[in-house]
Amino acid sequence: MTAAQGSSLARDRSDDVAAAARTRIAVQRLVKRFNAGGRDFVAVDDVSFEVKQGEFVALLGPSGCGKSTILNMVAGLLPRSGGRILIDDDAVETGKVNPRVGYVFQRDTLFPWRSVEQNIGYGLEIAGLPKAERARRVALAVEKAGLTGFAQSFPRMLSGGMRQRVALMRTLILEPEILLMDEPFGALDTHTKLEMHKTLLDIWERERQTVLFVTHDLGEAITLASRIILLSARPGRLKDDFEVAVPRPRDPVALRETAEFGRLYSHIWHSLGEEFRRTRAD
Numbered sequence: 001m002t003a004a005q006g007s008s009l010a011r012d013r014s015d016d017v018a019a020a021a022r023t024r025i026a027v028q029r030l031v032k033r034f035n036a037g038g039r040d041f042v043a044v045d046d047v048s049f050e051v052k053q054g055e056f057v058a059l060l061g062p063s064g065c066g067k068s069t070i071l072n073m074v075a076g077l078l079p080r081s082g083g084r085i086l087i088d089d090d091a092v093e094t095g096k097v098n099p100r101v102g103y104v105f106q107r108d109t110l111f112p113w114r115s116v117e118q119n120i121g122y123g124l125e126i127a128g129l130p131k132a133e134r135a136r137r138v139a140l141a142v143e144k145a146g147l148t149g150f151a152q153s154f155p156r157m158l159s160g161g162m163r164q165r166v167a168l169m170r171t172l173i174l175e176p177e178i179l180l181m182d183e184p185f186g187a188l189d190t191h192t193k194l195e196m197h198k199t200l201l202d203i204w205e206r207e208r209q210t211v212l213f214v215t216h217d218l219g220e221a222i223t224l225a226s227r228i229i230l231l232s233a234r235p236g237r238l239k240d241d242f243e244v245a246v247p248r249p250r251d252p253v254a255l256r257e258t259a260e261f262g263r264l265y266s267h268i269w270h271s272l273g274e275e276f277r278r279t280r281a282d
């Protein structure tokens, strides 16, 4: 190794250490109250956590515990009842779009009247990117999503998994540094879900966006995340925080057969299971 290579490696490593320490999302004492049928109730109760640069954090909890509500407040789509959210040290203001943040929704939100390439290119069109540059980036995204040959197809002609790939690419093409994902694969069958995990892991392992990924599927959380934040049943409170020290790159199928996956699964399941039982007992 030459001296120049050596010093550049050393610099890269110290850059990594500095970057790893940077907080991208800080949620501080977050509270959300809703009014249902004239009665106020607490949906999110005093939740605090941080997501660092390049971390893949899963927010895990039973249905109705406030996961989407938290994500919507982080995205600035929903007002808070209390607490603060900072993105890169700036307070999130409701209704103000942050171009560094991308959001993949829980429901399929593709435009049915637009083709695959028109859906993927939508954000670039809004941003006023010249046509040729748009076409180049869209073609690349279509390929990355494994949708070659389907660029002209319409959403109704695609499977659920393919539609979710389009939705994912429509967000990723804008190159968000921070990615908020709300159960994007929740409606898919197990096999398609594993395929989507592979697609997402391939992209993330290359690009290392900062990700906050909402799910109620523990296997999905272990497969994807570096850290799992566990929420209690309604009202959502922070219950636990687990490190997922599984090496990368990860193979979503092979991973499920490892002893480490089984060990983590049963460890976290014990804590999560209590919350599922509490949800049912409500």
Ligand SMILES: Nc1ncnc2c1ncn2[C@@H]1O[C@H](COP(=O)(O)OP(=O)(O)OP(=O)(O)O)[C@@H](O)[C@H]1O
Pocket (backbone or CB within 6 Å): 034, 035, 036, 043, 061, 062, 063, 064, 065, 066, 067, 068, 069, 070, 106, 216, 234
């Ligand atoms: N706009 C609203 N008005 C009143 N109540 C709401 C509103 N949005 C959500 N809620 C309630 O807040 C609680 C949390 O909802 P949220 O959608 O955040 O749950 P979730 O954890 O994302 O669930 P799921 O896993 O089923 O998507 C639920 O009891 C829900 O009924």
Ligand SMILES: [Mg+2]
Pocket (backbone or CB within 6 Å): 067, 068, 069, 106, 182
């Ligand atoms: Mg939800």
